[in-house]
Amino acid sequence: MGKExxxxxxxxxxxxxxxxxxxxxxxxxxxxxxxxxxxRCFIDRENGVGIxxxxxxxxxxxxxxxxxDPIPGKYLLEVSSPGLERPLKKxxxxxxxxxxxxxxxxxxxxxxxxxYCGELMGLVNDESERKVVLKIDDLNxxxxxxxxxxxxxxxxxxxxxxxxxxx
Numbered sequence: 001m002g003k004e005x006x007x008x009x010x011x012x013x014x015x016x017x018x019x020x021x022x023x024x025x026x027x028x029x030x031x032x033x034x035x036x037x038x039x040r041c042f043i044d045r046e047n048g049v050g051i052x053x054x055x056x057x058x059x060x061x062x063x064x065x066x067x068x069d070p071i072p073g074k075y076l077l078e079v080s081s082p083g084l085e086r087p088l089k090k091x092x093x094x095x096x097x098x099x100x101x102x103x104x105x106x107x108x109x110x111x112x113x114x115x116y117c118g119e120l121m122g123l124v125n126d127e128s129e130r131k132v133v134l135k136i137d138d139l140n141x142x143x144x145x146x147x148x149x150x151x152x153x154x155x156x157x158x159x160x161x162x163x164x165x166x167x
Contacts, residue, residue: 006030006039009070014041017060023053026082027089030075037075042082054079088152094123094132097154104134104144105151116142117155 011028018025022045029040043049043057058079065071088094088102103117110116121133121141130146 006071013064014061017064023057027087039075040078044082049081084156085153091123098122101155101157102152103155104149107148107150
């Protein structure tokens, strides 16, 4: 079973566990780190997750993985929050987090740039293509084809003591 296949199977099983426990499975990673294979699951919910949530999900997922045994050999299971700068992976994320500041890294440049930061306006269907709409500033709005996004994540804005915003 290849790396992608394991992540796909764990994502399917993990989504079932997450739904049962009222969490969202944000992402699954399976990779070799040093001598060990590590399976990482990132969970979230509306008010965030704590250590108890991670433990609860980990124990439930562990039971399911032990029953189905989709991963050959030994591995370490880690469950955590996706963090404040959570990745946006699913189409629903680009709708849910509209109004938030995000950073987008592209597979190939648009206007000679591969990275953009701005206010997420949402996801639109333009003819046969889905596009992420990003407000770069008061004058510029960019429509980025969804399939050209290599990576996207929320950006935390810290409001400084002098009234300014800092990223």
